[in-house]
Amino acid sequence: MSDTDNTTQKYQFNAFMLLFLLSNVQIGVGIFGFQRYIYNESKHDAWLSVILIGIVTHLIMWIMIATLKKHESFDLFDIHRSLFGKWIGSVISICLMIYFIINMTAIIRTYIEAVQSWIFPDFPTWLLSLILLVLMVYGSLGGIRVILQLSFICFFLILGTLILFYYPLQYAEWRRILPIYNTTMQHLLSGAKKMGFTIAGFEIIYFVYHHVKDKNKVMRYAQGSILFTNLLYLIIMIISIVYFSENQMPKTIWGSINLLKIIKYPFLERIEFIAIPFWMFVVVPGLMMLAWVLLRGTSKLFGWNQKLTLYGLAGVVFIASIFFQNRRQIDQLNDFIGEFSIIVSYLYPCLLFVLTYAAAWWRNRKGSKA
Amino acid sequence: MKSIWKMTGLILVSSCLLMSCVKTSVLEKLGLTVAVGYDLLQKDKLNVTSVLINPSVESKKKSEIITSEANSNKGARININNMSSHTLVSGQVRVVLFDDQLGKQGISVIIDNLSRDPFFGDMIFLAISDGSSNELLSHDYSQIPDIGMYLYEMLQQHIEDDWVPSCTVQDYRSALYSIGGDPILPILHKKDDSVEISGLALFSDDKVVGTIAPGEAYLLKLLQGKQKTDLKEISIDRNELHPFLLKKREGTVRVVISNIGSKTRFRLTSVQKLEFHVNVHMNVELQEITDHYDFRNPKAKTLLEQKIGKALSKETDRLIQKLQRMNSDAIGFGKVYRSTVRGSNLSRDKWHGMFPSAKIHSHFKVNIIRTGTTE
Numbered sequence: 001m002s003d004t005d006n007t008t009q010k011y012q013f014n015a016f017m018l019l020f021l022l023s024n025v026q027i028g029v030g031i032f033g034f035q036r037y038i039y040n041e042s043k044h045d046a047w048l049s050v051i052l053i054g055i056v057t058h059l060i061m062w063i064m065i066a067t068l069k070k071h072e073s074f075d076l077f078d079i080h081r082s083l084f085g086k087w088i089g090s091v092i093s094i095c096l097m098i099y100f101i102i103n104m105t106a107i108i109r110t111y112i113e114a115v116q117s118w119i120f121p122d123f124p125t126w127l128l129s130l131i132l133l134v135l136m137v138y139g140s141l142g143g144i145r146v147i148l149q150l151s152f153i154c155f156f157l158i159l160g161t162l163i164l165f166y167y168p169l170q171y172a173e174w175r176r177i178l179p180i181y182n183t184t185m186q187h188l189l190s191g192a193k194k195m196g197f198t199i200a201g202f203e204i205i206y207f208v209y210h211h212v213k214d215k216n217k218v219m220r221y222a223q224g225s226i227l228f229t230n231l232l233y234l235i236i237m238i239i240s241i242v243y244f245s246e247n248q249m250p251k252t253i254w255g256s257i258n259l260l261k262i263i264k265y266p267f268l269e270r271i272e273f274i275a276i277p278f279w280m281f282v283v284v285p286g287l288m289m290l291a292w293v294l295l296r297g298t299s300k301l302f303g304w305n306q307k308l309t310l311y312g313l314a315g316v317v318f319i320a321s322i323f324f325q326n327r328r329q330i331d332q333l334n335d336f337i338g339e340f341s342i343i344v345s346y347l348y349p350c351l352l353f354v355l356t357y358a359a360a361w362w363r364n365r366k367g368s369k370a
Numbered sequence: 371m372k373s374i375w376k377m378t379g380l381i382l383v384s385s386c387l388l389m390s391c392v393k394t395s396v397l398e399k400l401g402l403t404v405a406v407g408y409d410l411l412q413k414d415k416l417n418v419t420s421v422l423i424n425p426s427v428e429s430k431k432k433s434e435i436i437t438s439e440a441n442s443n444k445g446a447r448i449n450i451n452n453m454s455s456h457t458l459v460s461g462q463v464r465v466v467l468f469d470d471q472l473g474k475q476g477i478s479v480i481i482d483n484l485s486r487d488p489f490f491g492d493m494i495f496l497a498i499s500d501g502s503s504n505e506l507l508s509h510d511y512s513q514i515p516d517i518g519m520y521l522y523e524m525l526q527q528h529i530e531d532d533w534v535p536s537c538t539v540q541d542y543r544s545a546l547y548s549i550g551g552d553p554i555l556p557i558l559h560k561k562d563d564s565v566e567i568s569g570l571a572l573f574s575d576d577k578v579v580g581t582i583a584p585g586e587a588y589l590l591k592l593l594q595g596k597q598k599t600d601l602k603e604i605s606i607d608r609n610e611l612h613p614f615l616l617k618k619r620e621g622t623v624r625v626v627i628s629n630i631g632s633k634t635r636f637r638l639t640s641v642q643k644l645e646f647h648v649n650v651h652m653n654v655e656l657q658e659i660t661d662h663y664d665f666r667n668p669k670a671k672t673l674l675e676q677k678i679g680k681a682l683s684k685e686t687d688r689l690i691q692k693l694q695r696m697n698s699d700a701i702g703f704g705k706v707y708r709s710t711v712r713g714s715n716l717s718r719d720k721w722h723g724m725f726p727s728a729k730i731h732s733h734f735k736v737n738i739i740r741t742g743t744t745e
Contacts, residue, residue: 118488134384171540176548178709245548246708247718261492262540270461270491 015217017148021289022202022225024151027158027232028286029110029279030198030334034233035240035255037338042191044176044246045183047237049191053199054230056192060346061202061226063353065219068209070356076206077300083355090301097297099344100290101313105320106197106330106337108132111283112321113330118257118276129321132284133314139288140295140310144211147292150285157281162232164271165239168259172242193342197334198233200341201286202226203349207293253327401456404433404518405465407503408480410472415439418446419504421518422454423462432516435508444483461489464522466496467503467558470571470578478546478576485539492540495525498571498578500559511563521565525556528567532600533588535570546576550704550721554590557581572698574722579696586689593648593686593701595634601626601657604681608661611677614670616662625678626658630739636706644724646703648686648732654678656741671738679734686732694726703728 038046071079076096080089112128139146205222212218240255252258260272268274294313298304324330407419417439424434436453440446451458466484468477484490499506507517514520528534534556535541545553552573559568570587572580582590588602605622612618630653637647656674664670693700704721708714 131384134380138380171544173544173705175705175709179712182712243544245544245546245551247549248543248547251547258492262538264491264493 011144012211012213013145013148015212015214015221017152018205018208018212018218018221019225019228020151020155021148021208022205022222023158023229023232024154024282025201025204025286025289026199026226026229028201028283029107029114031233031236032110032114032256032279033252033254034195034198035237035244036250036252037194038191038237039241039249041194042183042187044178044241045181045188046191047177047234047241048181049188050195050230050234050237052188053192053195054226054234056346057199057202057226057230058223060349061205061222062219064203064205064349065209065222067349067353067356068206069215070360073210075210075296077297079206079352079356083352083359093297093301096344097294099340100294101316101320102333103200103337103341104287104290104317105324106333107283107287108317108321109324109330110334111280113327114254114257114276114279117327118254119273125324126318126322129318132280132287133318135280135284136287136291137310137314139284140291141307144208144292147285147288150281150288154282154285157278158232161275161278162235164260164263164275165236167263168239168243171262172239173245174242176242176245177238194338195233196338196341196345198338199229200337200345202229203345204289204293207296395457395459399457401434401454401458402462403458403460404462404516405467405507405521406463407467407469407499407507408472408477409469409502409504410475411439415441416446416472417504418450419507420450420458421507422456422458423516423518433518437504437508459489460487461491463490463494465518465525466494467499467506467521468496469499469501469503470557473498473571473578476576481539481542485543490539493538495522496537496539496542496555497521497525498555498557500557500568506558506560506565509560509563511565513564517565521558524565524567528556533584533591534567535587535591535594535596545702546573548702548705549716549718550699550706550708550725551702552698552700554698554700570700572693572696572700574696574698575718579698580692582689582692586685586692589682589686589689590700592629592632592650592652593634595632601628604678604685606677606681611663611673614664614667614673616664623663624658624660625656625674627654627678627736627738628657629653630655636703638706638710641711644707644728646706646728646730648690648730649735650682650686650732651735651737652679652682653737653739656738665741675736675738678738679736682734682736683732686734687730690730690732694728694730697722697726699725703730 035046038049042049067079068074071082074082077093080093083089084092108129109125111132112123112125115128116123116125139150202222202225205218209215209218236256236259239259240249243259244252244255249255257272257276260275261270263271265271291310291313295306295309298309299306324333402423403420404423405421407421409417409419411417417437419435419437422434422436424432434454436450438446438449438453440449447458447460468480481496484494485492509517511517525534525537529536535554537555542553542555545551552575554573555571556567557569557571559566567584569581569583570590571578572582585602588600604625604627606625608615608619608621608623611623615623632650632652635649637649639645639647663674690701699721704716704725707721707724708716
């Protein structure tokens with residue numbers, strides 16, 4: 001593609017930055033309360049579900065990178081065009097972009113819901129949404145490098161937060177995790193499926209791949225990043241299982257925040273009031289990354305002005321986010337996104353992989369015939 | 371230069387936006403609730419007592435007490451707010467009391483609603499008051515200037531290094547919503563001009579079904595594996611120790627031990643017969659023995675260890691039988707059952723049907739590691 005040639009040094013980055021970027025896009029608001037959805041399916045074996053989806057994610061990541069390698073320096077929009085032709089390819093790309101917009105809305109609205117139900121019940125939705133979007137626009141204007149640097153900072157922020165989860169362990173009852181594997185494979189799988197909204201986000205490798213300088217190292221760092229996310233989710237899941245009792249977990253909407261609720265310092269009695277606003281740091285780079293992907297898409301497909309599109313995008317997400325009024329609607333949105341992200345992040349890459357290799361084989365055969 | 375102007379503009383606009391959007395809480399205008407007491411009146415009416423840190427600085431008394439009748443917890447808060455010169459906030463509540471009448475009727479609804487409100491912490495202590503909690507909180511104690519903080523510190527101290535098991539909201543809800551296991555809360559008793567922790571209230575689901583004394587509570591906390599250094603008095607028949615006692619007489623010997631470290635293991639030995647074995651391994655330090663005992667003989671120590679173990683397991687068996695009679699599984703045998711039996715599909719109701727008929731044996735292995743500085 002012509003675009004690749006003029007992707008100058010400026011827009012390229014080292015492969016190890018993927019380590020921070022991918023996990024940061026994955027980790028967002030889902031982590032606040034993913035536990036109970038999985039627990040409802042696979043009970044105290046929920047942690048096995050987390051491991052299961054983790055392993056599948058590693059596999060899918062391998063498939064994604066293998067697909068990208070075959071296409072050399074294409075991103076997903078180019079791949080669509082080359083596999084499905086101009087029209088169908090564009091339609092699929094547009095569907096994907098709509099998915100990303102809904103995803104952004106879900107992230108923003110869930111975060112606002114957390115702030116409203118924990119700290120400021122009377123905080124207007126539109127205002128917080130506006131603040132988040134202004135930050136997102138401001139950051140996105142700086143390009144991918146700003147996003148990368150932010151996610152680098154976030155990585156350590158997430159690590160720091162992880163230390164806080166040591167406190168709930170004092171109330172742990174390890175017996176709750178026993179007996180291991182006391183459920184059926186079917187329940188484990190449907191539990192794993194519920195991780196969709198929480199774990200999705202790694203599909204952005206499709207879009208950043210051709211900006212990476214040393215492509216032979218991508219696999220290593222991308223897998224490392226996913227491993228970090230998986231371990232984080234696994235640790236939080238296990239801590240939640242041993243901390244909450246069997247019938248308490250399904251009643252807990254914000255599992256991870258509840259875990260932090262017991263931490264008490266003499267100078268700071270309620271750490272969650274600080275942790276939630278802090279988490280904005282982690283949420284915003286994820287939003288910025290999605291916005292960046294959307295901008296690449298619109299400029300590639302329609303040749304729109306990036307800056308104006310960004311403002312328009314922020315406007316759309318803003319209106320969409322104030323559209324959701326209560327907890328039920330947000331839950332439904334998240335459920336919908338969760339189901340959809342399984343398709344986008346897990347099933348669709350497999351299809352692309354198969355098609356890519358089929359196309360290559362087809363071309364080869366044609367070539368050898370001629 | 372242009373970007374600096376842009377930035378300043380952005381900051382100005384956003385600060386204007388942020389100026390008055392969130393409700394502010396000015397400390398001087400708040401009434402900080404420290405303790406709350408709930409009493410049951412007739413016909414589901416609640417009598418709610420709030421202890422506030424006295425907002426008027428000039429006043430001699432450190433705390434202010436407001437009482438109100440209401441149909442619901444938040445309803446009481448509305449009423450209490452009407453009676454206070456300050457806005458009531460619940461972010462500093464540390465102790466919540468329920469009177470025994472309310473305890474018998476069930477308290478989980480109130481506690482669930484406490485944890486619904488994010489401003490209540492999960493580390494609030496819960497307790498049952500022996501008699502009206504209003505009386506306990508509103509009495510003008512000559513020694514205690516601030517009853518709310520006093521109760522909090524008292525409970526905290528006893529939980530940290532005494533026989534009271536942890537009684538936070540998290541502990542209560544975790545036990546109440548677990549499969550196989552019932553909550554326990556300490557009982558506060560007003561004694562003339564002071565307050566004492568007189569024992570533990572046993573729950574079956576969310577209803578108080580009985581009480582146990584501090585001595586039994588010691589064993590209970592020991593079985594939960596949370597007992598730290600604390601003294602325990604045991605009486606042993608003189609005849610059993612007589613080879614090493616200097617004077618031969620009838621009666622009992624009292625031995626006081628302090629726990630240095632203990633390990634408790636629960637084993638489900640038979641699923642069909644529902645038989646449990648409790649093995650406790652205790653390292654103790656001998657603090658006191660009310661007679662001259664010949665420690666120089668190596669066999670003397672072994673005998674005393676055996677007798678202490680026997681006395682403790684006898685007491686424990688009695689405690690467990692008491693729990694079974696009341697159908698309150700405060701120790702958590704149901705959790706042991708659920709976690710060892712595969713595919714048991716245990717539920718709370720099912721376990722309450724099984725627990726009273728379970729056969730539970732306890733065995734103590736005591737190891738006296740020292741006898742103080744003398745023999």
